[in-house]
Amino acid sequence: MNNRVCNTPIIREMMPSDVASIILIEREIFLFPWSPMNFLDSINTGYQCKILEQDNIFLGYGVMMIGVEEAHILTIGIAAKCQNQGFGKKLLNYFIQFAKEQNSKSMILDVRESNLGAAKLYQQVGFKQIAIRKDYYPAMCGREDALVMQLML
Numbered sequence: 001m002n003n004r005v006c007n008t009p010i011i012r013e014m015m016p017s018d019v020a021s022i023i024l025i026e027r028e029i030f031l032f033p034w035s036p037m038n039f040l041d042s043i044n045t046g047y048q049c050k051i052l053e054q055d056n057i058f059l060g061y062g063v064m065m066i067g068v069e070e071a072h073i074l075t076i077g078i079a080a081k082c083q084n085q086g087f088g089k090k091l092l093n094y095f096i097q098f099a100k101e102q103n104s105k106s107m108i109l110d111v112r113e114s115n116l117g118a119a120k121l122y123q124q125v126g127f128k129q130i131a132i133r134k135d136y137y138p139a140m141c142g143r144e145d146a147l148v149m150q151l152m153l
């Protein structure tokens with residue numbers, strides 16, 4: 001008999017003590033990862049910094065800034081071995097619900113033009129491309145455009 005208990009994934013506050021584990025995932029999934037200080041600053045600034053975990057194992061994380069009537073997703077990442085199982089969508093939907101409860105009118109994010117998987121997820125939940133930021137991101141060969149995507153809440 002299999003006695004392994006798999007509890008439902010939970011979303012909780014990110015703590016400074018989580019950052020070392022987050023960075024391991026971050027470096028695995030992003031070519032240009034955030035630094036530990038980027039996450040610590042986000043926590044200290046009071047951004048919505050969340051961890052998605054299951055049975056104390058990190059599945060992913062995200063950071064959202066709530067501005068005047070507009071929420072910005074600053075980063076979202078799911079550990080490589082946990083991708084394509086619905087966890088990114090779960091975390092994104094959590095942020096969308098949270099932003100609605102804060103009376104945000106819209107949500108904005110930037111995504112690399114080449115990041116088709118992420119853009120597909122955003123389109124699936126209703127984001128529309130509203131602009132392009134030319135040469136916004138560093139890339140292996142020069143710079144890369146960002147697609148600016150918006151969801152009306």
Ligand SMILES: CC(C)(COP(=O)(O)OP(=O)(O)OC[C@H]1O[C@@H](n2cnc3c(N)ncnc32)[C@H](O)[C@@H]1OP(=O)(O)O)[C@@H](O)C(=O)NCCC(=O)NCCS
Pocket residue numbers: 029030075076077078079082083084085086087088089090110111112115116117118120121122124
């Ligand atoms: C982008 C990311 C957050 C998506 O999370 P995920 O858990 O892998 O995605 P989900 O399983 O929730 O996928 C939801 C939908 O997104 C789309 N999608 C996600 N990853 C995709 C991929 N690699 N290729 C194509 N479509 C993809 C699919 O439409 C999927 O819906 P479906 O399963 O009904 O087809 C995750 O893959 C990730 O962390 N990638 C690396 C970091 C990154 O790019 N972050 C976003 C920066 S803007």
